[in-house]
Amino acid sequence: MNHSMLPIHSEEEPDSNPYENVEVGIEFITPSYAAELQANNYQFNRDLIKANVNDLKKMMVDGNFVLSNDAVVIDSDGVMKNAQHRMEALIQAGIGQWFVVMRNVSHDMGSIIDTGRSRKMADRISFSGTKISRKNCSIVRHGMCDISSPTTGCMQFSKAWQDEIVKDTYRRFQDYFDFLDSQKFTTTTYNPLALGAGLKIWAHMKGEECDYAHGMTAEERVTHWIEIVTYGTPSTFNYVPALDGAAAKVFAARREKKEESPGAGFWNDAPSLRKSINGAFKFMNCEAIGRNFYAITVDPFKPLRKMPPTNPKYIVPEYITAHKLSEFILED
Numbered sequence: 001m002n003h004s005m006l007p008i009h010s011e012e013e014p015d016s017n018p019y020e021n022v023e024v025g026i027e028f029i030t031p032s033y034a035a036e037l038q039a040n041n042y043q044f045n046r047d048l049i050k051a052n053v054n055d056l057k058k059m060m061v062d063g064n065f066v067l068s069n070d071a072v073v074i075d076s077d078g079v080m081k082n083a084q085h086r087m088e089a090l091i092q093a094g095i096g097q098w099f100v101v102m103r104n105v106s107h108d109m110g111s112i113i114d115t116g117r118s119r120k121m122a123d124r125i126s127f128s129g130t131k132i133s134r135k136n137c138s139i140v141r142h143g144m145c146d147i148s149s150p151t152t153g154c155m156q157f158s159k160a161w162q163d164e165i166v167k168d169t170y171r172r173f174q175d176y177f178d179f180l181d182s183q184k185f186t187t188t189t190y191n192p193l194a195l196g197a198g199l200k201i202w203a204h205m206k207g208e209e210c211d212y213a214h215g216m217t218a219e220e221r222v223t224h225w226i227e228i229v230t231y232g233t234p235s236t237f238n239y240v241p242a243l244d245g246a247a248a249k250v251f252a253a254r255r256e257k258k259e260e261s262p263g264a265g266f267w268n269d270a271p272s273l274r275k276s277i278n279g280a281f282k283f284m285n286c287e288a289i290g291r292n293f294y295a296i297t298v299d300p301f302k303p304l305r306k307m308p309p310t311n312p313k314y315i316v317p318e319y320i321t322a323h324k325l326s327e328f329i330l331e332d
Helices: 031-039 048-059 083-093 108-110 119-125 134-144 158-172 174-183 194-206 217-229 241-262 270-284 318-322
Strands: 021-030 072-075 080-082 096-103
Touching: 021 031, 031 083, 048 083, 048 158, 080 083, 083 096, 119 134, 119 158, 134 158, 134 174, 134 194, 158 174, 158 241, 174 194, 194 217, 194 270, 217 241, 217 270, 241 270
Parallel strands: 072 096
Antiparallel strands: 021 096, 072 080
8 A cells, every 4th residue: 555645534644754855944034045046946937926026025125024824945956936026025125034944845846836726805804803705895995996096996905015004994994894784785786886985975974074965874875875876766765866866877877887788797997986986975965967977086085094983993003003104094
C-alpha cells in the first residue's frame, strides 16, 4: 500500500513525509532581500498588476500591512513562486515587512497557487469582526461614491486598504441597514443603487434639522422612496404627485431601461446611480424633475462621511482616533 496516497479520512500515519524538507517560518524581509527574490521570480508568473502593487505599497507606507497566511513561496532551486506583488510593493515602499516564508517546496507547487476564490470586501470586513452582507456592503459603497466618477461605488471602493473606511461608514449608519433588514428591503427585489440613494436620504433627514413639505420621518420617507422606485405604486403611504413625483421618475427610467435590455442586468451602472441620487435628493425635498431626467455629476447631498452618525450605538474606533483621522473624514 502506498501510504503517501492514503485517503483523507484515514487515521493511519504514512511511513514517510513527502514534505520533510519544506521549511516554514516567519521572516523579516528587507527591501534589498525583496529585490533579490524579485530578481529570481518564477519566469512564468503572471504579469505584475500595477494597481495591486500600488494598493500594497500604500498599506505598507501607512503602516496597515499585516502578517497574513499567504506565504512567500520559494522552491528548492531558490525560485520565488508566490509574492511577487508584495515584494515589488516592498521595494517601492522601502520598508521591510514580516512574512510567512515557505522554502524548498516542489517545483510543481506553482500550478495550485492563487487558484482559490479570493475574498470579496464583505467577506474581509465580516472576517475582521463586523458582520456585513455582500448586498449591504454594495449599498454603503454606492452611498459613499463620488458620482463625478465613471464608476459605481462598488468599483470605487473595492481595495483591501479601503476596508476600514467602508466598515466604519457601515457602522456609523448601521441603524439604516437594520431598518432595511426589518422591512425585508435587502432581498433581490430591491435595487442596491436605489438603496444607496436611500441611505443618503436617511443620513440627511436624521442629521439635518429641516422642515420638509411631506412631513414624514426618515423611516417613512425612505420606505416611500423604496416602494415607489421598485413598484411604481407605494403600498404603505399614499402617493402624492406634487410631493413624490421624483421617485416615480426613477421608477419610469428603470422600467424604460429594462425594456431596452430585456433579460440583461439593468440599473447597475454609474449613470443609473447618478439618476438615483438626483431623484432621491429631489424626492427628499419634494421637488419635481423636469422632462429631461439626466444623470447628474455633482452630488447635491453632503458627502456621507461628513454627516453625523445616525447609529446611536456607534463609537469611533481606536484605529481611527489614533491616527489618520483625515482619511476617515473627507475634507472639503
